[in-house]
Amino acid sequence: MSSAAVLRRLRIGVDVGGTNTDGVVLDPSRASEPSKGIIAWHKALTTSNPSLGINKVITAMFGTVSINLDHVASVTIGTTHFVNAVVERDVTRLSKVAVIRLCGPFSKHTPPCIDWPEDMRELILGYYALAKGGLEVDGFLISDIDEKEIKEHCAVIQGKGIKSIVINGIFSPIDTVECQEERAADIVRAQIPGCNVVCSKAVANLGFLERENAAILNASLLPFARKTIQSFHEPIKKLGLNCPVFITQNDGTILSGEMAAKLPIRTFSSGPANSMRGAAFLMQNQREGDVMVVDIGGTTTDVGLLLANGLPRQQAAYSSLAGVRMNFFCPDIKSIALGGGSIVRGGEPMIVGPDSVGYNLTKEAIVFGGEILTATDCTVLGNPTLEIGNRELVRRALHYDGVAQFQNIVKQKLEKVIDTMKTSPEDLPVVLVGGGAVIAPEELGGASKVLKPQWSEVANAIGAATAGVSAVVDTVESTEGKTTKELVAGICQEAVERTVIAGASRESVKVVEIETLPLAYITNKTRLIVRAAGDFDFSRTDISDFLMEDTSSAAELQMEEYEGSGARAKKEVRHESKGDVDIDAYKPTVKNRVWYISETDIDWVATGCYILGTGGGGSPYSAMMRLKLMLRNGAVVRVVNPYDIPDDAAVGCGGGVGSPTVGIEKLAGDEMLEAQRELYKVCDAKATHMIAVEIGGGNGLQSMIIGASTNMDLPAVDADWMGRAYPTKWQTTPVVFNERDVIWAPVSMADGNGNMVIMPKAKSDLHVEKILRAALSEMGSSVGAADAPVAGAECKRWAVEHTISQSWRIGRAVARARxxxxxxxxxxxxxxxxxxxxxxxxxxxxxxxxxxxxxxxxxxxxxxxxxxxxxxxxxxxxxxxxxxxxxxxxxxxxxxxxxxxxxxxxxxxxxxxxxxxxxxxxxxxxxxxxxxxxxxxxxxxxxxxxxxxxxxxxxxxxxxxxxxxxxxxxxxxxxxxxxxxxxxxxxxxxxxxxxxxxxxxxxx
Structure with a gap:
């Protein structure tokens, strides 16, 4: 290590919150000392222009202690600026986005932003195109990209004046050979000079719609993110600091300023992650395993599990922000309405929160001469050692009996949220951080010990200063030539290398998370997710690579303009809402024994279908959105009672077959309708009605989707062949009744990409199952199937009746409970x-x-x-x-x-x-x-x-x-x-x- 690297030992952390901007200067080499290496810290009110607040906090810290600026190795900043822009729908910070999907014939029925709030969609989505491209789960091409086609879309995008473009390809996160997104991005950049291009695989992992949503929000923020990150550099330069500026991301690690300007979405949940990382640093000599971190602010308490590896536990699967569903990594945090400013109302029972005086605590709390009884007032009265405000003022407003009641309520609230976040029955250490931590008791049920470390009020800034570097590999691999153990070893090494490239010192990098998920109905395929993390290597000779390019001298002025216009824009933006349905008053539209399905009905039926799926059947989410879009485009979705259909009716059936993992990535095209069309070439009778093969999961909606599709116009029967979900086709009620030698032949199966299997006859229903399963893996592990119609009389004897109704009632029950x-x-x-x-x-x-x-x-x-x-x-x-x-x-x-x-x-x-x-x-x-x-x-x-x-x-x-x-x-x-x-x-x-x-x- 060079002498210059040794000298650069100090790290500055700044967390720009909604109320306060916190800062800390620390020396990690002195972390074992009683001072934890903390040289200076400061809290100040957040300013409208964040660069001014950053400058104020760092200047204040430099004023309390003499610091050699050449000894500062880095400045790391946590910010809520980007997430606030989305939540507030700020038209000055969110840009129009165009989306080019590389999807071939798939996903046409679930276009971009289909599941967004209407005002968000209108604000951000400017254009979209469905283009050739995409991969199957095994890496084979759905189709190659077409350069001419992409250029044609670029001409339209350029004509609309859109400068932010998202490229999203099916199974792009596992595309390391064809590099379709990257190639398409190069074409777009060449056609639209100066544009911002976001490849979806750089933003999130498997989950087509959710990854696309995240990429669109990220792209919309890019111009604003660039100016914001540049503005963060301004005070650093003015203070004479010549060091990298990092931004904290959702998993408690850092991004370079340049990378954060490209991926602002990765900072959305950095605030809670910073607090948890700060707690890890403060407790490093007292922590052996997992620790529960309780961050109590002025209005809310955020609770998360800090794992033994020093990183926050991540949220599972999907998250939602401003009504947009996404799948990028973010910490698993539970928030409750409890903080130092929580308003306390006496009586029986006493009520604490959920409202709060927030940042007006020093003006409105009784202990500071105000008139509102708060959690801080009750805490001061109950703890004679606290030297906050005027205790006598509180004593006049609250009796000591009330203090005991307050303390009991706070204790119960904290114990319950801690228990919610625990993953085992054993007691865990609980670390209290945040400015409101004084309201918490010294002992909590479920906690092996309760710790309130010194400097906990600036744990978020400490977490920023001490944040490390991480990388994730999320891929699907074949187990045919290698064992799972061998594959995991290779993926772990790839994750380590990515972490080193991101700036970590090789000796510090450790694999902190491994998850293996075998894929159903796919031969020898397993999804592997590996995360590695380590400390930033400040001895690197390429440290200049982490410095952002020189910023414009007008950056601060631009930010001032943003803030000024933003205040006006927030008043102008439309937050359109159709309003909540009155659940008790709502009545479905049923005329002359026909049920005409509405979007509310679809919501409730989809919820019920997944519950009736008994764990399987796949999520109905994409099918639900497809059916809603059909309604919006004028389709009429009809459902009839099975007892109303004629005995000589022909009740057809169809649905999806395959792996749920493929289903979340390769969204449906026309494969189900193609299977229906081909089936009737070998069938004597065409369907007059449609029935679902299983009500459980995504297939529960398919009878309505097929029936209401163009050229079909058939009513769905309020019934199905399972009454739930089962894993095989022979586990259906027609097979149970055994009135025919073979029920499920003729049968057809289409992959939506030109391949078709038709079985005119079969020896048994079990043979149908085995043969179709064998073909399934060669057809992309996700297909549409169509079954020959049965007579109406047979349907009445065999079907599980009224299961669409049952799903609807279950969904209504869930909606009412919420x-x-x-x-x-x-x-x-x-x-x-x-x-x-x-x-x-x-x-x-x-x-x-x-x-x-x-x-x-x-x-x-x-x-x-x-x-x-x-x-x-x-x-x-x-x-x-x-x-x-x-x-x-x-x-x-x-x-x-x-x-x-x-x-x-x-x-x-x-x-x-x-x-x-x-x-x-x-x-x-x-x-x-x-x-x-x-x-x-x-x-x-x-x-x-x-x-x-x-x-x-x-x-x-x-x-x-x-x-x-x-x-x-x-x-x-x-x-x-x-x-x-x-x-x-x-x-x-x-x-x-x-x-x-x-x-x-x-x-x-």
Missing amino acids: KNNDVKNVAETILAECGGPHAGRVIWKGKVIGVERTLRMGHIYGELIIEGGDVVDSESTDKSSSSAKSQFQGAIKIPFKNENIAAIKISRSVVDGKVVDKEESVLCLVPDLISVIDAQNGEAVGTPEYRYGLLVIVLGITASDRWTSERGIEIGGPKSFGMGHLTYKPLGKFVKPISVIDEFDVSE
């Missing part, structure tokens, strides 16, 4: 809609503490372990909620094969250092339905989404009587899943779902 803030009882509400307590029961409530997955014969097998406990919302202080703890003691396991098979009570013990599970009793078993529901929002949790720490409710619903015959139990019961040692006993008594058509029909 609106009434009663999600804790959502399972009971759903059960009431499914026939009441005799039709099933709440099997379990608790927290996921174990998940295992493996791939066998194309199906994902696994096991979920749920520890019993309280799942009531963390902000509730309802004492009755404690009953959940006494009712659900111990743990259960749920084995699954794509769908949940059983719920089994277990006892756990440790033998020779290993956890051993002993089965005690079977609580529920297929064909009865076992659904896992997110206890925080009432939504279904699919088997691909199971993760540690998730609070869940397990709901059991008695299977349809179509499944409870001897043959039905043989086909759909435990024996069919390899669990023949278990005997099926009905959970309750089946209650036929009530038809929406019967209830709401208005006949003329």
Whole structure:
């Protein structure tokens, strides 16, 4: 290491928050000293122009201690500026964006921004094009890109004056050979000089719509981000500092200024991540494993789990910002309305929050001469050692008995949110940080110890100063030539190399996260996600590469103009909303025994479909958005009661088949309709009605999608062939009835890209399943299938009736529970809609503490372990909620094969250092339905989404009587899943779902 590198030992951290801008100067080489190496720190009110606030804070720190500017190695800044621009819909900071999809014939029914709030879509999306390109999951081309086609779209984009362009290709995150996004980006840059191009693979990972959403927001922010990052450099230059300026990102690590200007979206959740990293630094000598960090501000408390590797636990799957669903990495944070400025209202019961005086605490709190009783007032009165304001003023307003009541409420709120975020029953150390940490008690249930480190009020700035470097590899690899262990080793090395390239010292880099996800219905394919992190290497000779290019002298003026016009723009921007539906007053449109589906109906049916999917069936999200778009484009979606169809009707069927992982990336084209068209070339009769093969998951909406599609115009039957989701085609009720030798032939299967399989006949339904599964992997692992119509009379005998109605009622129950803030009882509400307590029961409530997955014969097998406990919302202080703890003691396991098979009570013990599970009793078993529901929002949790720490409710619903015959139990019961040692006993008594058509029909 050079002498210059040794001298550059000081790091400056600045966190620009909504209320305060915090700063710290520290020397990491002195971190083991009592001072933690903290040389200076300062808090100041955030300024409208952030560069002025940064300058003020750093100048103040330099004024308190003599610092050699040549010793400063870096300045790292955390900012909420970019996320605020999105949340506020600031027209001066958000630019119009054009999107070029490399998708071939796919995704046409779910165009860009389809799921955005209308005002956001109008504000940002200026143009989109569906172009040739895209990859299959195995790396083969859907089609190559067409340079001429891209140039033609560029001409349109240029004519519209749009300068920010997103390129999004199917399976682009695993595209390391064809480099389609990069090649397309080069064409765009050549055609539109000076434009900003964002390749989606640089922003987020697998999940086509969510990655595209993130890339669009990122692209919209680029011009503003460039000026903002430049403005951050201005005060650094004026202060005489010649060092890199870094920006903190969502996982608690850093981006260079240049990279942050290209990827501002990665800073959206950097504030909570900075606080957690700061806590890690302050507790480094007292921390051995995971630590819960509780960051208490003026209005809210943010709680997150700091892992033993020093990084925040990341949020699973998807996140939402300003109504836009995305999938980039961000910390898993739970926020509650509790802070130093929380307003306290006396009485029985006392109420703390959710409103707060916020940054007006020093003006409005009683302890400072104001008139509003706050959490800070109660804390000062209860703690004689605190020297804040005038205690006598508070004593006149609140009796000491009130203090005890306040302290008990705060303790309960914090204990519940901590328990929500824990991933195991063991107590964890809890670290309190933030300016409002004084309101927290010295002891908390669930905490092995409660720590309030010195300098905790500027933990966010400390986290910024000490942030490291990270990189993530998210890819799909073949296990045919290498073992999973060998593949993981190679991906780990790639993650390490990416981290070093990003600026980390090689010796400090460690792999901090490994996840392997076998892919269903795909031969020898596994998704691998590896994250590596390390310390920035300030001894590098290429340190100048991390310096941003010289900024314009007018940067500060530009920022002032932004801030001034932004204040006006916020008043002008339209926040259009159709308003919430009055759930209790809403009535679906049913005329003359025909149900005409609305967007509200679609929302509720989709929610219900995923719950009836019993963990499988794939998310209905993209199908839901497709069906909504069809309505907006004038389609009429009709549903009829199965008992109203003629005996000689021809009831067709169709749906998607394949891997859920492929389904989130390769969105549907016309494969289902193509399969229907080809089928009728070998069928004697054409369909007059459509029925869903399974109501569970995404296929639950397909009878409506196919029926309402152009050239079809067929009503959907309020029924399906499963009443849930099952992993195979022979696990359907027509096969159970066994009135024909073969039900599912003729059958057709289309991949949407020109390939078709037609089976005019088959020896058995089991052969149909095996042959189609074999072809599936060669057709991109995602296809549309069409089945020959059955007679109306057969449909009436075989179908599970009124399952669209049942989905609708379940979805309505979830919507009502959310609106009434009663999600804790959502399972009971759903059960009431499914026939009441005799039709099933709440099997379990608790927290996921174990998940295992493996791939066998194309199906994902696994096991979920749920520890019993309280799942009531963390902000509730309802004492009755404690009953959940006494009712659900111990743990259960749920084995699954794509769908949940059983719920089994277990006892756990440790033998020779290993956890051993002993089965005690079977609580529920297929064909009865076992659904896992997110206890925080009432939504279904699919088997691909199971993760540690998730609070869940397990709901059991008695299977349809179509499944409870001897043959039905043989086909759909435990024996069919390899669990023949278990005997099926009905959970309750089946209650036929009530038809929406019967209830709401208005006949003329």
